[in-house]
Amino acid sequence: MILTITNTKGGVGKTTTAVNVAAGLARKGRRTLLVDLDPQAHATRCFLEETPERDATDLIMDKPGMAARAVTPTDLAELDVVAASGRLNETAELLATRIRREERLARALERIREDYRYVVIDCPPSLGILTHNGIVAADLLLVPVQPGAGAVSGIRVLLDAAGELRDEDDVPFRILVTMLDLRTSRTNALFDELLQDVRKHLLRTFVARSESINQANLAARPVLLSAPSSRGAWDYESLCDEIVRLRVPTPA
Numbered sequence: 001m002i003l004t005i006t007n008t009k010g011g012v013g014k015t016t017t018a019v020n021v022a023a024g025l026a027r028k029g030r031r032t033l034l035v036d037l038d039p040q041a042h043a044t045r046c047f048l049e050e051t052p053e054r055d056a057t058d059l060i061m062d063k064p065g066m067a068a069r070a071v072t073p074t075d076l077a078e079l080d081v082v083a084a085s086g087r088l089n090e091t092a093e094l095l096a097t098r099i100r101r102e103e104r105l106a107r108a109l110e111r112i113r114e115d116y117r118y119v120v121i122d123c124p125p126s127l128g129i130l131t132h133n134g135i136v137a138a139d140l141l142l143v144p145v146q147p148g149a150g151a152v153s154g155i156r157v158l159l160d161a162a163g164e165l166r167d168e169d170d171v172p173f174r175i176l177v178t179m180l181d182l183r184t185s186r187t188n189a190l191f192d193e194l195l196q197d198v199r200k201h202l203l204r205t206f207v208a209r210s211e212s213i214n215q216a217n218l219a220a221r222p223v224l225l226s227a228p229s230s231r232g233a234w235d236y237e238s239l240c241d242e243i244v245r246l247r248v249p250t251p252a
């Protein structure tokens, strides 16, 4: 299953979710590939100390038959990574003149997806060509939202764009509430709005705001690995359990 983690809003927990879901699924013995599409490369740095020779730019720009060469193994037995780097900024420019430029990642992944039970894609916080590629490649969009002003309207904008890109009326998606702070009324009010509008797409697991996650991110580690008995690790462990149980039809 190809899971694309995306939201045009910045700082909502996309990368935190991508690295912990990838690590969590791998630790459950599911062979997993993490694809980092953000030129900031935060997800990459959680798993690789050195910059590999090939990365996501090669995956997108080379012929699909070369896809396997963009993959780098990690210290986790069941986890491989396609790294990001600043080169991705230029990739976006290079793609501007290509036809079917939104489909390049999907076509490359077709060649290697059989090797993995899950492919987890981390997107940058914009609706540019890199995110477009992530959306087109997805079996399921996983949209982290942080309760707050504009959370619901942001989801609508994303889904409209996804529908257009994929030429589908109903793009499969799930919403993950992140950085939840149950003590504030602001959270509760917006949470109600979220529930009404997109209730059936909401994942049962919520990720609470926690210091353990913040600390792990500062150290560029998934909290699941650096503080396995913390609240943050527990939330992401539950999320992985829920993902493993998800049944999403693969488009024909």
Ligand SMILES: Nc1ncnc2c1ncn2[C@@H]1O[C@H](COP(=O)(O)OP(=O)(O)OP(=O)(O)O)[C@@H](O)[C@H]1O
Pocket (backbone or CB within 6 Å): 009, 010, 011, 012, 013, 014, 015, 016, 017, 038, 042, 123, 124, 125, 178, 179, 180, 207, 208, 209, 210, 211, 213, 214, 215, 217, 218
């Ligand atoms: N559950 C959480 N509890 C506390 N802090 C969190 C939590 N999730 C994420 N953060 C913090 O929020 C910030 C943004 O998180 P993250 O980088 O995962 O978001 P993002 O959506 O990938 O951001 P960007 O849009 O820049 O790619 C980071 O500093 C991170 O440590």
Ligand SMILES: [Mg+2]
Pocket (backbone or CB within 6 Å): 014, 015, 016, 038, 042, 123, 124, 125
């Ligand atoms: Mg990010």
